[in-house]
Amino acid sequence: MLLKSVEYVRPDTVPEALDLLRSNVGAAPLAGGQSLTNVLKHRVASVDLLVDISALAELRSITRTAEGVIEIGSCVTYDEIDHSREVRAGHDIVARVAAHIEDQQIRNRGTIGGNCCLSDPTNNLPPLLVALGATMNVRSAGGSRQVAAEDFFKGYFLTALEPGELLTSVTIPPLLSGVGAGYVSVSVAADSKAIVRAAARVEVKGVIGEARVVLARVASVPVRHRGMEDALRGAPPTAESVRAAAATIGNELEPIADSHGSSQYRREMARVVAQRAVLEAIAEGGGK
């Protein structure tokens, strides 16, 4: 397939990349390219300059602090996350989710930054990062800022990034003693696009403490379900109370209908996956 004519540049440093992004209106960062290349083929977005950031060392590292905070560079691939000792050490769920994204070829190229910046509602990592309370670290030629994952995803293929800004890394707080995470999807086929999905982070100290329940594919972006979170708080960590809390998921959700499921089907499955994700989180947290 022949793409529209495009310029390519491979900077050596992040500041060089940021300068290129600032001074070229039609520039787009190219990370793993597992979505952008198809965007270019289908000519659905106009890109004049590809700034290849995929090999920048600064964007390719994973660090874990003594407190258990993990920072993953935006150009770290899914396969690298899957095989990272630092990630597995305290954030096994992130590695497990990364290990089941599409297929080996895509996992070898696709990056956490691309997965987030595309803001495709079927993407695997956004709901997980919202549930885990992650922070998106953003830089531009003019400075840097941090955006909560919860505020980063703005709509279909739309994020909080302004022109010239680059997501450089994602920081995930530790999952301390008594805190667990869960992630459950209903998918079209194994490791493929989700029809509906839930991610949860739950604290258990005798009863359920703070709970974050995030649903994906029920709206254009991952959404926290406050009703279920409120119902969980203070409840005993039992299947019965989780089922009761999931019953708060109702008609306030108006998921899209497509060939994979009606709106009603998605709403009902949202209850099921939310319940399972919370139970998984409770089981994981209780084991610590």
Place this chain on the structure above:
Amino acid sequence: MIRQGTTHTIQVTVNGQVYNRVVEARQLLVHFLRDTLDLTGTHIGCDTGSCGACSVIFNGQLVKSCMLLAPQADGAEIETVEGLARSGELDPLQQSFSAHHGLQCGYCTPGMLMTATYLLRQNPTPTEEEIRQGIKGNICRCTGYVNIVRSISAVAEAHRATAVGTTEGRDQQ
């Protein structure tokens, strides 16, 4: 830094041979291999990263070559299906595909072979489930998966036998 432009001079090593070529930035790596280097063993199935027919090993990593642009390959080492056979003799995996009828129309075969090559390098003795997981990104439209899995399993089995033999040898010492 690779300078900004719509054309680039790139140096790529494919199957051990070094090539210097001028490429357009918009050229897909698969077209560079097939049209520019005339290495037509790598096939194009879907052109959208879904079928895996264009899979090659890029700096040691299995990738779909329709999902990279030619200038991204500057400085890279690439292995394609043409590099598997040595001195006209099929490698063990290719022989196994032949012995177990691991191909029907043959269109997906180059991609399957490169994926299986990568898989067996990562894990010389994969289970059937690991093989099925490993080739998930490669579609066989003849749906000949049973024999493809059997072909790869046979090589894994041979590796297992060799590994066991080696261990036994050590135990006897």
